[in-house]
Amino acid sequence: MSTPALMPVYPRSGVRPVRGEHCHLIDENGTRYLDFASGIAVNLLGHSHAGLIGAIQQQAATLMHVSNLYGSPQGEKLAQWLVDVTFGDTVFFTNSGAEACECAIKTARAYHQNAEGGDTNRFEIITFHNAFHGRTMATISASNQEKMHHGFSPLLNGFKYAPFDDLEAAKSLIGPNTAGIMVEPIQGEGGIRPASPEFMQGLRDLCDEHGIMLILDEVQCGVARTGTFYAYEQYGIVPDILATAKGIGGGFPLGACIATEKAARGMTFGTHGSTYGGNPLAMAAGMAVMEAVANDEFLSSVREKGERLRARLEQFIGNYPELFELVRGMGLMLGLKMRMESRPFYVHLRDNHQLLTVAAGDNTLRILPPLVIGDAEMDEFFDKLSAGAASFKVPEAA
Numbered sequence: 180m181s182t183p184a185l186m187p188v189y190p191r192s193g194v195r196p197v198r199g200e201h202c203h204l205i206d207e208n209g210t211r212y213l214d215f216a217s218g219i220a221v222n223l224l225g226h227s228h229a230g231l232i233g234a235i236q237q238q239a240a241t242l243m244h245v246s247n248l249y250g251s252p253q254g255e256k257l258a259q260w261l262v263d264v265t266f267g268d269t270v271f272f273t274n275s276g277a278e279a280c281e282c283a284i285k286t287a288r289a290y291h292q293n294a295e296g297g298d299t300n301r302f303e304i305i306t307f308h309n310a311f312h313g314r315t316m317a318t319i320s321a322s323n324q325e326k327m328h329h330g331f332s333p334l335l336n337g338f339k340y341a342p343f344d345d346l347e348a349a350k351s352l353i354g355p356n357t358a359g360i361m362v363e364p365i366q367g368e369g370g371i372r373p374a375s376p377e378f379m380q381g382l383r384d385l386c387d388e389h390g391i392m393l394i395l396d397e398v399q400c401g402v403a404r405t406g407t408f409y410a411y412e413q414y415g416i417v418p419d420i421l422a423t424a425k426g427i428g429g430g431f432p433l434g435a436c437i438a439t440e441k442a443a444r445g446m447t448f449g450t451h452g453s454t455y456g457g458n459p460l461a462m463a464a465g466m467a468v469m470e471a472v473a474n475d476e477f478l479s480s481v482r483e484k485g486e487r488l489r490a491r492l493e494q495f496i497g498n499y500p501e502l503f504e505l506v507r508g509m510g511l512m513l514g515l516k517m518r519m520e521s522r523p524f525y526v527h528l529r530d531n532h533q534l535l536t537v538a539a540g541d542n543t544l545r546i547l548p549p550l551v552i553g554d555a556e557m558d559e560f561f562d563k564l565s566a567g568a569a570s571f572k573v574p575e576a577a
């Protein structure tokens with residue numbers, strides 16, 4: 180057998196973490212890395228957060244899993260909290276972001292198809308170039324990125340793609356089959372690209388005008404990452420349906436699809452389900468995260484740190500105009516757009532300066548620290564980043 184026991188779908192690096200301490204990861208050899216990737220926007224409380232550990236330990240010892248065939252006091256509590264702090268009226272819990280997007284897509288289709296006088300012709304969802312919604316068949320079909328499609332045809336029918344931030348293009352795709360529009364307010368994998376306020380407002384207006392669903396994929400930008408609980412709050416609009424995951428479990432696998440009562444009208448008994456989704460252990464993790472982040476004090480600290488990090492990044496890139504083009508993003512979801520592919524620099528920071536970031540599309544380096552960073556971590560980040568930029572040799576173009 181030459182195939183590794185772990186299916187080789189990831190180009191795994193030599194970093195092999197075995198322990199986490201606050202904003203650092205420690206690998207098999209005892210090497211410490213500063214973690215400004217956070218498991219890709221997941222570990223928003225950092226590693227080994229006492230409140231999160233305590234909640235999971237206590238729940239594990241009390242009741243880990245029961246079927247969704249039974250009543251869920253734990254699920255009702257977390258769902259109510261999410262309803263209280265968002266546009267939504269009702270929540271379906273999942274185990275991942277892709278499943279949250281799947282539920283959002285089904286909810287939008289069912290809104291049209293599974294209602295009195297429903298329109299079974301409405302099934303199309305308009306999505307955007309370089310979007311990322313996950314790796315299931317529906318969610319790869321929802322992206323125009325061919326590298327994710329290759330080898331998996333046929334795709335799920337019913338997605339149309341418009342250039343990101345191009346309102347006219349989205350408008351021109353709306354027709355009698357359109358069920359909704361799905362968009363990341365800030366593209367994550369696509370390169371930390373925030374949509375313009377005009378675009379988001381325009382999508383909201385188009386959806387209202389045509390009676391179709393506005394679905395936001397806030398899997399990466401949601402849960403306090405941008406300094407508001409969800410990013411849509413900063414755009415002054417509300418969606419009909421929202422997919423959330425990553426940070427919401429703080430590292431425990433958890434996602435959710437949140438919808439208004441109206442948008443969820445088709446999601447009736449028996450239309451959807453999940454064995455694990457919303458089990459007591461996941462709910463305990465979600466509650467611990469909410470207790471930490473869903474308050475004004477925490478959210479304003481994220482905004483304040485985000486502004487400071489951004490200002491320092493902007494000052495820093497001025498020293499290396501040949502490497503960096505600009506800084507973009509919101510809160511602690513920041514991207515450094517480079518003048519070349521970002522991957523070699525990301526590898527250099529990781530392997531030579533023990534600084535973990537994430538490469539993304541559009542030549543962008545993603546900077547996604549735990550939301551609990553302090554001054555010490557920010558200073559350490561700039562020490563490593565400066566040393567990394569000074570020692571970086573741009574690879575010869577192939």
Ligand SMILES: *Cc1c(COP(=O)(O)O)cnc(C)c1O
Pocket residue numbers: 274275276277278280311312313314363367368396397398399400424425
């Ligand atoms: C990560 C991500 C997903 C997929 O989440 P998984 O938990 O990996 O399934 C979907 N949408 C966005 C915007 C993401 O960043």
